[in-house]
Amino acid sequence: xxxxxxxxxxxxxxxxxxxxxxxxxxxxxxxxxxxxxxWDNTLRHWHDDMASDFxxxxxxxxxxxxxxxxxxxxxxxxxxxxxxxxxxx
Amino acid sequence: MTSVHADIEAxxxxxxxxxxxxxxxxxxxxxxxxxxxxxxxSLEGKAGRWRSRLEQRRAELDACRRRAAEAAAGEPAxxxxxxxxxxxxxxxxxxxxxxxxxxxxxEASEFRGIxxxxxxxxxxxxxxxxxxxxxxxxxxxxxRAVQSPRS
Numbered sequence: 001x002x003x004x005x006x007x008x009x010x011x012x013x014x015x016x017x018x019x020x021x022x023x024x025x026x027x028x029x030x031x032x033x034x035x036x037x038x039w040d041n042t043l044r045h046w047h048d049d050m051a052s053d054f055x056x057x058x059x060x061x062x063x064x065x066x067x068x069x070x071x072x073x074x075x076x077x078x079x080x081x082x083x084x085x086x087x088x089x
Numbered sequence: 090m091t092s093v094h095a096d097i098e099a100x101x102x103x104x105x106x107x108x109x110x111x112x113x114x115x116x117x118x119x120x121x122x123x124x125x126x127x128x129x130x131s132l133e134g135k136a137g138r139w140r141s142r143l144e145q146r147r148a149e150l151d152a153c154r155r156r157a158a159e160a161a162a163g164e165p166a167x168x169x170x171x172x173x174x175x176x177x178x179x180x181x182x183x184x185x186x187x188x189x190x191x192x193x194x195x196e197a198s199e200f201r202g203i204x205x206x207x208x209x210x211x212x213x214x215x216x217x218x219x220x221x222x223x224x225x226x227x228x229x230x231x232x233r234a235v236q237s238p239r240s
Contacts, residue, residue, distance in 0.1 A: 024120040031113040038106030045095040050225060058218045062107075062210065066114065069207035073121050076200045080128040083189045087135050089182060 025073040032066050039063075097229050104222040111215045118208055125197045132193065136186045143179035150176050 039059055043051065150172040157167035 024117045024124060027120075028114060028117040031110055031117070035106050035110040038103045042096075042099040042103040045099040047096075054221075054225075058221065062215065062218065065207055065210045069114075069118075069203055072200050072203040073117070076121065076196055077124070079193065079196045080124060083128055083132060083193050087132060087182075087186050087189055 023077060025070060025077050028066075028070045028073060032063075032070060035066075036063070094233070097226055097233075100222055100226050100229070104219055104226065107215060107219050107222070111211050111219075114207070115211055118204055118211070121200070121204065125193070125200070128193055129190070129197075132186055132190045136183060136190065139179055139183040139186060143176065143183055146172065146175045146179050 043055075150169060153167060153169035153172045157169055160167050
């Protein structure tokens with residue numbers, strides 16, 4: 001088992017119980033990191049022009065769109081938590 | 090895995106990871122929408138309970154004021170301050186919940202715009218990326234005369 005890999009128990013952001021969903025934004029972050037790990041691994045073995053083209057045309061938009069979505073989801077989750085907490089009389 | 094074909098194996102792993110990513114994030118987006126609806130339903134439930142309490146407390150305050158008005162001269166004054174306070178509390182809490190309902194609707198609306206673009210990416214762009222990866226893998230395998238398990 002490689003340290004820092006998604007299946008490693010020392011990975012802090014992995015779901016506490018495999019197969020059991022946590023909060024949506026944490027699961028979303030976790031799955032983005034899995035994809036990021038796969039991309040990093042690919043880059044270690046793929047160095048031609050197609051790799052650069054794929055990075056610009058496919059990976060970067062996917063990564064940025066995902067980060068934007070997950071950031072919005074985290075903000076939304078904070079608001080929803082606050083709404084529940086603040087009206088819990 | 091031989092080093093000669095490590096790039097092909099890595100591309101296959103990336104393809105599989107992106108397929109898993111697509112399904113997982115689709116589920117995340119659905120659960121986010123569920124979470125919004127749960128919170129909206131919860132706030133509506135709380136608003137309903139406080140509307141009901143407000144109605145009841147207003148009736149109690151009205152009854153108290155009627156007793157105060159009907160009290161004969163010389164009798165001890167009827168104090169309705171407690172009932173009035175209870176009405177104010179219910180009004181304030183109801184208004185507070187309404188403000189949260191407004192805020193949640195606003196935030197949900199903003200989020201849905203971003204989520205819609207993300208879902209479009211998951212449903213349209215990402216499958217195209219996966220297809221592109223498969224084509225590249227096939228091309229590399231053909232060029233190196235590698236027997237592909239996918240073909």
